Amino acid sequence: MTHTSTIPAIGLGTFRLQGQVAIDSVRNGLAAGYRHIDTAQIYGNEAEVGQAMAGSGVPRAELFVTTKVWIDSLAGDKLIPSLKESLRKLRLEQLDLALIHWPSPGGTVPVAEYMAALAEAREQGLTRQIGVSNFTIAHLREAVAAVGARQIATQQIEIHPFLQNRRVVEYARSQGIHLTAYMPLAYGKVMQEPVIVDIARRRNATPAQVALAWSLQQGFAVIPSSTSRANLAGNLAARGLVLDAAEMAALAALDRNERIANPDGVAPQWD
Template identity: 50%
Template sequence: MSHHVIEMPDLGIGTFRLEGKTAYNSVKMALDIGFRHIDTAQIYGNEEHVGKAIKDSSVPRSEIFITTKVWNDKLNSAQFIESVKQSLEKLQLDYVDLLLIHWPSASNGEKMSEYLTELKKVKELGLAKHIGVSNFTIANLKEAMQTLDAREIFTNQIEVHPYLTNTKLRAFCQQQGIHVTAYMPFAVGEVLKDDVIVDIAKKHDASPAQVVLAWINAHKMTTIPSSTKRENLADNFDDSVKLDHEDLDRIDALDKHKRLANPDFAPDWDY
């Protein structure tokens, strides 16, 4: 895979749809359990709670990999950097480890070259160690690479789970040396009930969640499942399950292009 991903832990904790105290508790528990990678975004409205949980935990800042994302209405030269500074203020941080463009969907139709230039500036200013994108298609990535060197695109964070394997886009990313981060790995719990996943879990004396995470890991992706329950977080953190080729093939075959994150401003997806 790509040469610069080691410092981003393969397993992180997502905070999408977690608000207030729930977000705080989830992050705090995750850090207690051993997670060292936290993912948030401006639009989640929980950066303050995430920041407070990090602050209140006994884990040193230098050991935690923190990602946030810039929202569509800030994808312009007037507001981009200011919005990142506001995120840092909420997170109580001097820098994030990774800053992503959340969607290739600037609210006022700003050109990608405009906001990716701002993204680069954020890195030059030391406000983000690494920069990347999220929900970018092959066409989006090709356009992005006219402004950013592919080596500068630390990751493309996309929806990947057994019902949406996103193989075509993943293959393109691999070819370009762009690491893939898989979000919604459990398809909001749906794949955890799948007969094939349940069967493989029995075979390995593991939980369905551990099987899905092992599948993602075997495909060399990072992933950021979210949970609000300590036992689920601890279960997700246990990476002792190793799948064989037969298991992987069976899970790969579950793909049915079932996409959950598909807002009206989404790009034209690769199928």
């Protein structure tokens, strides 16, 4: 069983957005038509995201809100209190999706311990769905062993044309686990890539739309972030762009294992 249908294909990422910038981005994103908002405890902007959602006039039932548990709250006795604090900041009764942001560095907290706590958070009604982020194949195997693949609504990892993470993608798919691509525009690097720029020109699209369409056509959800109204709207319009086989192949050939998110002391040994 996959959960593709329950996670909106395009979401609004809020990584690195602080204060009023975060409020404006979410407010403008909701006005543009986004209904999937992605934040995290470590981003330090849950309260701003909550403020923007509360003031937007968009009914709660139409929103899909994700947050992620930081590594200092993975222990069995800390995870649920941390999610309650996230809900308070977000001004929500329930999350749509709660993710483990990164596996516990060095395995300090066992995968089985925090996956069990996350499953318990769902049982308590704190979140509708649970999932993981930045898990290696080894971590995914442990998570599946702990709670079952059907319980894992998504694995959120860095995927863009320059880092296609094929081994992890293949394993997740073998388990029926949906994938969410973060940094799908490689922090704007796709805008400078001649292959992508060329396809965009031919398609009368933006390079960002081409890169997003490439991810969407593979069945990934994408969570690009933007503070510009034009780009927010443009990214959302990527849903209407369908690339042909030759274009998909041209983007597939851009893989160069170019990883952007690799924080020291936090990132695992990647596959």
